[in-house]
Amino acid sequence: MAAPRTIAIDGPAGAGKSTIGALVAERLGYLFLDTGAMYRAVALAARQRDVDPDDAEALGALAREVRIALGPPTVRDGRAYTVLLDGVDVTWQIRSADIDRIVSQVARVPAVRDAMVAQQQALAARGRVVMVGRDIGTVVLPDAQRKVFLTASAAERAKRRGDELAARGQVRPRQELLHEILRRDQLDSERAVSPLRPAEDAVVVQTDGLSVGQALDRVLHVIARPRA
């Protein structure tokens, strides 16, 4: 069997897509592309330039104008990759609570999505890529050789988010995190354009109660298996 050259991993916020996706890419020697970071970078650019997150036209123009680059880590500070916005390292800035709050609004704008999807497809055309997001298997790479839909219960995802923040010295109440996750799930699943849903040919991997190593093994197993 020829090795799969494009791997799509989709799923809701906090399902572990970035962690697992980065590990899969490392294991296979593929490029790792976290598309959520691109939407986050557009949201940050909107904040920096005082663009109203409700102004779809201005957001579309902004998404076409900014230069977003994702690459291997440039600093050894726990990051899985480096994100540059117009040449400036914004890897941690795009993870702030402020960006968490507005990013779904930015990501639902069709012109923003068109600009990001075009870049994602251009990057994937080179092959050997693990791309993670919400619409990779359905819209960005419908012909991906392998599609995984990684998911976990909202309670589990809130717990993981809390642990991740705590590791960075930020303590947030679990209830508040759960509330934010449910709100983002709703916005991501109910939006008109490219809503979050598994592709028909995706394999769903439920990760409640699994360690990172166990979830990684399951995903690698799905990837290694020839498709029916």
Ligand code: DC
């Ligand atoms: O995965 P994340 O939490 O970093 O994603 C940030 C936001 O971007 C989230 O609201 C969903 C959205 N997103 C999207 O609409 N399509 C993608 N391919 C990736 C992320």
